[in-house]
Amino acid sequence: MSAPSAPESPAEAPSCYRHPERRTYLRCNRCERYICADCMRSAAVGHQCVECVQQGARTIRQPRTRFGGRERSGTPVVTYALIAVNVLVFIVQMAAGNLEKQLSLWPPAVADGQLYRLVTSAFLHYGATHLLLNMWALYVVGPPLESWLGRLRFGALYALSGLGGSVLVYLLTTNVATAGASGAIFGLFGATFVVGKRLALDVRWVVAVIAINLVFTFVAPAISWQGHLGGLVTGVVVAAAYVYPPKEARNLVQAAASALVLGVLVALVWWRTGVLVAEWYR
Numbered sequence: 001m002s003a004p005s006a007p008e009s010p011a012e013a014p015s016c017y018r019h020p021e022r023r024t025y026l027r028c029n030r031c032e033r034y035i036c037a038d039c040m041r042s043a044a045v046g047h048q049c050v051e052c053v054q055q056g057a058r059t060i061r062q063p064r065t066r067f068g069g070r071e072r073s074g075t076p077v078v079t080y081a082l083i084a085v086n087v088l089v090f091i092v093q094m095a096a097g098n099l100e101k102q103l104s105l106w107p108p109a110v111a112d113g114q115l116y117r118l119v120t121s122a123f124l125h126y127g128a129t130h131l132l133l134n135m136w137a138l139y140v141v142g143p144p145l146e147s148w149l150g151r152l153r154f155g156a157l158y159a160l161s162g163l164g165g166s167v168l169v170y171l172l173t174t175n176v177a178t179a180g181a182s183g184a185i186f187g188l189f190g191a192t193f194v195v196g197k198r199l200a201l202d203v204r205w206v207v208a209v210i211a212i213n214l215v216f217t218f219v220a221p222a223i224s225w226q227g228h229l230g231g232l233v234t235g236v237v238v239a240a241a242y243v244y245p246p247k248e249a250r251n252l253v254q255a256a257a258s259a260l261v262l263g264v265l266v267a268l269v270w271w272r273t274g275v276l277v278a279e280w281y282r
Contacts (some may be wrong), residue, residue: 079142126177161187164234187235
């Protein structure tokens with residue numbers, strides 16, 4: 001009968017592959033390397049080392065929305081960020097009385113080279129009521145759209161809709177200054193209808209909202225129907241391009257459609273600027 005072997009000395013005990021000075025008998029369930037308690041991470045099966053956990057995370061496919069955007073649960077970050085920016089700009093607008101004159105959409109100034117007004121005007125508002133109505137609408141329709149489309153596509157939809165509203169104002173008005181996020185909001189209304197139809201949801205409520213707002217747009221004085229209509233049409237077109245392409249070509253069609261819409265809007269601005277400048281020099 002053989003004598004029992006002597007216990008392994010500390011010098012002969014295995015050590016953590018990341019911390020050689022630490023003795024351990026724990027092994028990674030994936031690569032089987034020795035790891036200390038600080039390097040041990042809980043995994044689906046047993047415990048793994050830091051490198052194996054990181055490698056496994058890279059191979060996990062991120063969940064996507066039905067229309068290609070990355071699916072994220074929780075806070076609608078883009079929606080809330082847009083609301084915050086609009087509110088912040090309004091505060092600055094109230095503190096600086098001449099901001100409206102500098103940043104609102106005034107066609108002569110745009111034709112004179114101040115193209116930024118086509119964008120900045122969408123973040124200005126004529127009074128607290130104007131701001132509150134637009135932000136309430138954004139708060140209602142923004143989160144579900146952002147969830148359905150993903151943050152990137154939702155942000156592009158908002159931006160293109162706002163620009164579409166500004167461009168139609170620029171095309172059809174001459175000497176009237178306009179401002180407000182209404183063009184972008186109407187674009188979200190139109191997109192909600194398109195996406196809702198694609199998902200087979202009840203969209204009667206958004207049809208009623210669009211109809212009521214259009215009636216109010218054309219009946220009430222001092223409202224830019226051009227901005228509302230331009231945003232609505234742009235939002236419908238962009239949303240349709242986002243939700244109807246086949247899955248295998250979806251990303252390509254969505255990117256191409258976004259670029260095409262932007263290109264058309266830029267071309268219309270260029271053409272209108274040429275017309276206005278030519279009229280000045282007659």
